[in-house]
Amino acid sequence: VSFSLGIDGGNINKHASSMAKKHTDVESQMFKSMGRATIEEEDDEDAKEYKDAVVQNPQSAEARVKYGSWLFTMRQDYDGAEREYRAATSIDPACAEARYNLAVLLDTIRKDYNRAEIEYKKTIELDPKHLAARNNYAVLLEQTHNDFAAAAEQYKAALAANPNDV
Numbered sequence: 001v002s003f004s005l006g007i008d009g010g011n012i013n014k015h016a017s018s019m020a021k022k023h024t025d026v027e028s029q030m031f032k033s034m035g036r037a038t039i040e041e042e043d044d045e046d047a048k049e050y051k052d053a054v055v056q057n058p059q060s061a062e063a064r065v066k067y068g069s070w071l072f073t074m075r076q077d078y079d080g081a082e083r084e085y086r087a088a089t090s091i092d093p094a095c096a097e098a099r100y101n102l103a104v105l106l107d108t109i110r111k112d113y114n115r116a117e118i119e120y121k122k123t124i125e126l127d128p129k130h131l132a133a134r135n136n137y138a139v140l141l142e143q144t145h146n147d148f149a150a151a152a153e154q155y156k157a158a159l160a161a162n163p164n165d166v
Contacts, residue, residue, distance in 0.1 A: 046070060054084075061092035069101060078109045096127040107136065113144045131165055134158035 050067040057063055068084030071077040082105055088098035103119030106112045120137035123130050138154035141147045 046074065059091055061088040061095040061098055064088035064091065065095065065098045065101060068098075072101070072105065078105060081105055082110075094126055096123050096130060096133075099123040099126065100130060100133050103133065104136065107140060113140060116140060128157070129161040131158050131162045134161075 047070070050070045053063040054067050064084045065088045068081040068088065071084060072081035082102065085098050085102040085105065088095050089102065099119050100123040103116045103123060106119060107116035117140060120133050120140065123133040124137065134154045134157055138151040141151040141154065
């Protein structure tokens with residue numbers, strides 16, 4: 001069940017807060033709750049869609065990557081996201097996006113730079129034109145290993161592989 005206040009979801013909290021200022025405390029809580037309820041309902045619908053895709057086809061690396069990405073970005077459920085990315089790499093070891101997303105999680109959330117480096121390297125091996133993987137790997141090399149020469153090589157390779165994308 002969904003309801004609409006005649007505004008888009010991105011502005012609903014701002015609208016609810018401004019409306020709340022015009023009303024009593026009880027009414028304020030009602031307007032704020034309405035905004036949260038709409039966003040939570042949309043999140044629940046998205047979650048159901050991604051979960052259903054995994055349930056319907058548990059051997060789909062793509063479905064697992066998408067669900068993992070949703071868990072990562074929308075719910076900040078990093079354990080769940082890591083579980084889905086690892087499942088995707090088990091299903092399809094050549095899935096560059098699963099490896100890349102796992103590398104990002106290991107790098108930025110877990111701070112496990114050694115394992116992140118392994119996954120960035122695998123991503124680049126699978127997809128030498130993966131600009132984001134090369135860039136992130138270069139940053140990792142700079143910041144964790146102080147290996148500016150290796151980082152420069154990654155930047156050069158990214159430029160060579162993607163001259164129109166940089």
